[in-house]
Amino acid sequence: MKDVDTLEFQNLRSVDEVRAARVFEEGGYTSDEGASLASMRYRFDHARHLFLGAFDQKGSLVGYVMSTQANAPLVTHRSMEEHDPHGSTVCIHSVCVNPLWQRKGVASRLLEAYTRAIRNYNSSIDASECKINRLALLSRKNLVPLYERAGYTTLGKSSVVHGTETWYDCIMDL
Ligand SMILES: CC(C)(COP(=O)(O)OP(=O)(O)OC[C@H]1O[C@@H](n2cnc3c(N)ncnc32)[C@H](O)[C@@H]1OP(=O)(O)O)[C@@H](O)C(=O)NCCC(=O)NCCS
Structure with a gap:
C-alpha cells in the first residue's frame, strides 16, 4: 500500500541508502543534470544533516531532498561542487x-519535513556554529507551483546554466 501518511522522514544513514537514492536520481534527472554517485557520497559524508529521506514502512527509500550549505544567496555551480559548513x-x-x-504527495510532505528538519537543526546547534537562514533551489517551470505551495517564493529565471532546462530561482527565508 502506498500511503503517504505512513512515511517516515529521517536523514540517510548508510551508503546503501545513498546508492538507492542514486537510482532515483538517475531516473529523475537527465545525465547532464543529475548528481553522480561520487557527488552524492560527498554530500552524504559532508552534509548528512541536509540529506533527508522519506522511508516506507519496510524502511525502503521512497524519495529524498539533498543539499549543501553555501555562502551565497542563491544556488550556484560552486554549491553543487562543495559544502561550506559556514554558509x-x-x-x-x-x-x-x-x-x-x-x-501521491510525497514531494510535498518531504518539502514540509525538510523545512521542519532545518528549523530543528538551527535549534540544536551550538551558538558558534552557522545557522541556516535561507533555503534556495532551482525549479523547473512546471514545478514552480509545487514549491510555492510548500512556502517558497519564485524570484525569476536563474542565471545558472545546468543541462538544457531553464531554471527558476526559488527561496524560502527562515
Ligand atoms: C518532481 C517530483 C519530485 C514530484 O514528486 P511527487 O511526489 O510526485 O509530487 P507531489 O505528489 O507532492 O505533487 C504535488 C503537486 O505538485 C505538482 N506536480 C508534481 N509533479 C508534477 C509534474 N511532473 N508536473 C507538473 N506538476 C507536478 C502537482 O500540482 C501536484 O499536485 P497533483 O498531483 O494534485 O496535481 C517527482 O516527479 C520527481 O522525482 N521528478 C524527477 C526529479 C525532478 O524533476 N525533481 C524536481 C527538480 S526541480
Whole structure:
C-alpha cells in the first residue's frame, strides 16, 4: 500500500541508502543534470544533516531532498561542487521521488519535513556554529507551483546554466 501518511522522514544513514537514492536520481534527472554517485557520497559524508529521506514502512527509500550549505544567496555551480559548513544558505540540489510513488504527495510532505528538519537543526546547534537562514533551489517551470505551495517564493529565471532546462530561482527565508 502506498500511503503517504505512513512515511517516515529521517536523514540517510548508510551508503546503501545513498546508492538507492542514486537510482532515483538517475531516473529523475537527465545525465547532464543529475548528481553522480561520487557527488552524492560527498554530500552524504559532508552534509548528512541536509540529506533527508522519506522511508516506507519496510524502511525502503521512497524519495529524498539533498543539499549543501553555501555562502551565497542563491544556488550556484560552486554549491553543487562543495559544502561550506559556514554558509547560511541551504542549496537544495535534488528533490526526487521513486516513480512508483509519484503524484501521491510525497514531494510535498518531504518539502514540509525538510523545512521542519532545518528549523530543528538551527535549534540544536551550538551558538558558534552557522545557522541556516535561507533555503534556495532551482525549479523547473512546471514545478514552480509545487514549491510555492510548500512556502517558497519564485524570484525569476536563474542565471545558472545546468543541462538544457531553464531554471527558476526559488527561496524560502527562515
Ligand atoms: C518532481 C517530483 C519530485 C514530484 O514528486 P511527487 O511526489 O510526485 O509530487 P507531489 O505528489 O507532492 O505533487 C504535488 C503537486 O505538485 C505538482 N506536480 C508534481 N509533479 C508534477 C509534474 N511532473 N508536473 C507538473 N506538476 C507536478 C502537482 O500540482 C501536484 O499536485 P497533483 O498531483 O494534485 O496535481 C517527482 O516527479 C520527481 O522525482 N521528478 C524527477 C526529479 C525532478 O524533476 N525533481 C524536481 C527538480 S526541480
